Amino acid sequence: xxxxxxxxxxxxxxxxxxxxxxxxxxxxxxxxxxxxxxxxxxxxxxxxxxxxxxxxxxxxxxxxxxxxxxxxxxxxxxxxxxxxxxxxxxxxxxxxxxxxxxxxxxxxxxxxxxxxxxxxxxxxxxxxxxxxxxxxxx
Amino acid sequence: xxxxxxxxxxxxxxxxxxxxxxxxxxxxxxxxxxxxxxxxxxxxxxxxxxxxxxxxxxxxxxxxxxxxxxxxxxxxxxxxxxxxxxxxxxxxxxxxxxxxxxxxxxxxxxxxxxxxxxxxxxxxxxxxxxxxxxxxxx
Amino acid sequence: xxxxxxxxxxxxxxxxxxxxxxxxxxxxxxxxxxxxxxxxxxxxxxxxxxxxxxxxxxxxxxxxxxxxxxxxxxxxxxxxxxxxxxxxxxxxxxxxxxxxxxxxxxxxxxxxxxxxxxxxxxxxxxxxxxxxxxxxxx
Numbered sequence: 001x002x003x004x005x006x007x008x009x010x011x012x013x014x015x016x017x018x019x020x021x022x023x024x025x026x027x028x029x030x031x032x033x034x035x036x037x038x039x040x041x042x043x044x045x046x047x048x049x050x051x052x053x054x055x056x057x058x059x060x061x062x063x064x065x066x067x068x069x070x071x072x073x074x075x076x077x078x079x080x081x082x083x084x085x086x087x088x089x090x091x092x093x094x095x096x097x098x099x100x101x102x103x104x105x106x107x108x109x110x111x112x113x114x115x116x117x118x119x120x121x122x123x124x125x126x127x128x129x130x131x132x133x134x135x136x137x138x
Numbered sequence: 139x140x141x142x143x144x145x146x147x148x149x150x151x152x153x154x155x156x157x158x159x160x161x162x163x164x165x166x167x168x169x170x171x172x173x174x175x176x177x178x179x180x181x182x183x184x185x186x187x188x189x190x191x192x193x194x195x196x197x198x199x200x201x202x203x204x205x206x207x208x209x210x211x212x213x214x215x216x217x218x219x220x221x222x223x224x225x226x227x228x229x230x231x232x233x234x235x236x237x238x239x240x241x242x243x244x245x246x247x248x249x250x251x252x253x254x255x256x257x258x259x260x261x262x263x264x265x266x267x268x269x270x271x272x273x274x275x276x
Numbered sequence: 277x278x279x280x281x282x283x284x285x286x287x288x289x290x291x292x293x294x295x296x297x298x299x300x301x302x303x304x305x306x307x308x309x310x311x312x313x314x315x316x317x318x319x320x321x322x323x324x325x326x327x328x329x330x331x332x333x334x335x336x337x338x339x340x341x342x343x344x345x346x347x348x349x350x351x352x353x354x355x356x357x358x359x360x361x362x363x364x365x366x367x368x369x370x371x372x373x374x375x376x377x378x379x380x381x382x383x384x385x386x387x388x389x390x391x392x393x394x395x396x397x398x399x400x401x402x403x404x405x406x407x408x409x410x411x412x413x414x
Contacts (some may be wrong), residue, residue, distance in 0.1 A: 008412070013336060019148055019275070022238060026261040040291060041337050059335040060151060060178050069240030096383055099263060100298060104347030116196040123302040136146070136275040137412040138297070153316055157286055157413070160376060164399040197335040198289060199317050209380030274284070274413040 003032045004133030006126075012041025014054045015061070015068065017138050021083030023136075029093030035133075036084075037126045038117070039098035042138075043105055046097055046114050051081040084116055094129075096121035142171045142271030144264075150179025152192045153199070153206065154276050159221030161274075171269075174222075175264045176255070177236035180276075181243055184235055184252050189219040195199030222254055232267075234259035280309045280409030282402075288317025290330045291337070291344065292414050297359030299412075304367030311409075312360075313402045314393070318414075319381055322373055322390050327357040349364055370405075372397035376392035 005027040009020055020036070027034045038046050045054045057065040078086070087093045097113055099122045107113065110120055143165040147158055158174070167173045176184050183192045195203040218225070225231045236252060238261045245251065248258055281303040285296055296312070303310045314322050321330045325407070333341040363369045366370055373389055375398045383389065 008295065010292070010414075016148070019177060020148065022261050023146075023265075026265055030262060030265060040294060041334075043174075044340075056336045057317075058151075058179075060194045064182075067241055071244060075241055076240065077242070085298060086175075100351075100353065102343055103351055103354065104353070106347060121300050124306060127299075127302055127308075134273050135410050135412055136273055137167065137276055137414055138148075139409070154286070157284065157315060160399050161403075164403055168403060170403075173309055196289075196317075198332045202320075209382060210365060211377075213379055215380070231362065272411050274411055276286075276413055 004035060004130065006035045006037070006130035006133050007040040008037045008039065008042035008135065008137045011138055012044055012054070013056050013058050015044065015057055015065070016042075017054055017080035018072075020138055021078070021080030024093060025083045025090075027086045028087035028093055031091060032090040034087065034094070035126065035130055036093070036095045037121070037123075037130075038096065038100060039101045043097060043101045043107070045108065046095070046117050047112060048114055050114060051079075054080075061119045081116075088116065094118050096126055098123065098126075142173060142218075142268065144173045144175070144268035144273045146175045146177065146275045147180040148178035149188050149276055150182055150192070151196050153203070153220035154180075155183065155192055156210075158276055159216075159218030159225075163221040163228075166225035166231055171230040172225065172232070173264070174199065174231070174233045175236060175259070175261075175268075176234065177190070177239045181235060181239045184233070184255050185197055185209060185245065185250060186252055187249060188252060190256065192218075215268050219254075226254065229264040232256050234264055235236055236264075277315070279281060280311060280406065282313070282409050282411045283309045284313045284315065284413045285316055285318040286316035286409065288320055288330070289332050289334050291320065291333055292318075293321065293356035294332055294348075297354075297356030297363075298364040300369060301359045301363040301366075304363035304369055307367060310370070311395070311402070311406055313374060313399075313406075314370045314372065315377045317396070319373060319383070322393050323383065323388060324370070324390055326390060327355075329358075339404075347386035350411045357392075364392065370394050372402055374399065
């Protein structure tokens with residue numbers, strides 16, 4: 001296995017949070033440390049209670065969204081937010097919010113963020129913490 | 139060269155299938171094994187005859203889509219589907235469909251999928267097969 | 277640190293150029309060589325004066341775009357284009373435009389491209405130059 005999985009989470013549409021949850025939980029189950037660097041539109045989802053507002057779908061797939069949402073409901077699949085929370089209990093999962101994006105979006109302190117966020121971090125520090133591991137951009 | 143190229147194919151718009159085809163074929167030509175993990179909206183393209191329905195473009199670039207499509211036609215560039223098929227003939231290319239997404243989209247067996255799909259697979263198995271290689275998320 | 281950062285830049289919306297600029301500049305500051313392979317809609321931004329036309333946002337986040345743009349303005353953050361230019365001065369940053377996409381978009385020579393572009397390159401050559409490094413797809 002790779003020595004760490006590092007996810008730059010930029011997209012803010014609800015569909016892209018599914019692979020965030022699944023990949024994080026899977027890596028945690030396999031004993032692979034995960035670092036998530038939240039930036040872009042995804043930052044909104046990590047504000048306090050922000051996860052409740054992850055409901056936008058890409059415009060070009062809006063007609064298919066109900067089938068996907070209902071399919072996951074029928075499977076009783078946990079939400080991406082529950083998957084991140086349980087991954088943090090199982091393994092080493094760090095959730096960072098990009099300091100540049102936080103400032104651009106007028107987030108002034110960690111208190112405005114969801115409690116699952118560990119730290120507000122700069123891109124340079126993230127790049128150093130993810131060195132040698134796998135990095136994916138969602 | 140990296141020991142394998144691993145592509146998590148999530149996006150379902152027609153434009154994103156071009157790099158899927160090109161990267162897979164290029165890697166196959168260079169002797170690099172490729173593992174494609176199909177999930178999200180891309181899953182629809184790998185249902186039987188699904189490749190014929192890959193025609194949606196991102197809403198914000200719909201006006202530019204004809205120029206791109208016609209430009210590729212003028213070059214007589216093969217379609218992404220033809221590129222995947224020929225890559226499978228040249229090199230080691232495995233196409234997996236994500237078991238979670240298959241279930242969410244009510245795909246009950248491999249028979250409902252395009253014959254170029256090798257297997258329905260879980261994320262954990264994919265992560266193990268891609269270990270040590272390059273992973274990109276499209 | 278990884279021995280190189282390789283970015284396949286496909287997306288053409290203005291938001292995605294922020295991480296392109298930030299990651300490139302951060303890597304350059306850390307002494308990590310960067311190779312950018314421009315393809316898809318992003319190619320339009322690297323035509324001569326193309327950077328002035330990077331103003332489209334994903335349809336589903338158009339309402340949020342002014343907050344992000346103004347937030348960055350308030351911080352006096354440099355534009356992605358300025359970040360790429362200064363990264364090229366600081367470190368080893370190569371910007372390649374995908375030869376297939378250039379042909380599809382009727383770009384006939386390097387003279388039609390922005391001067392920050394180093395070369396029109398095929399996917400195979402890019403894959404060889406990025407071998408052993410980190411690859412991300414934006």
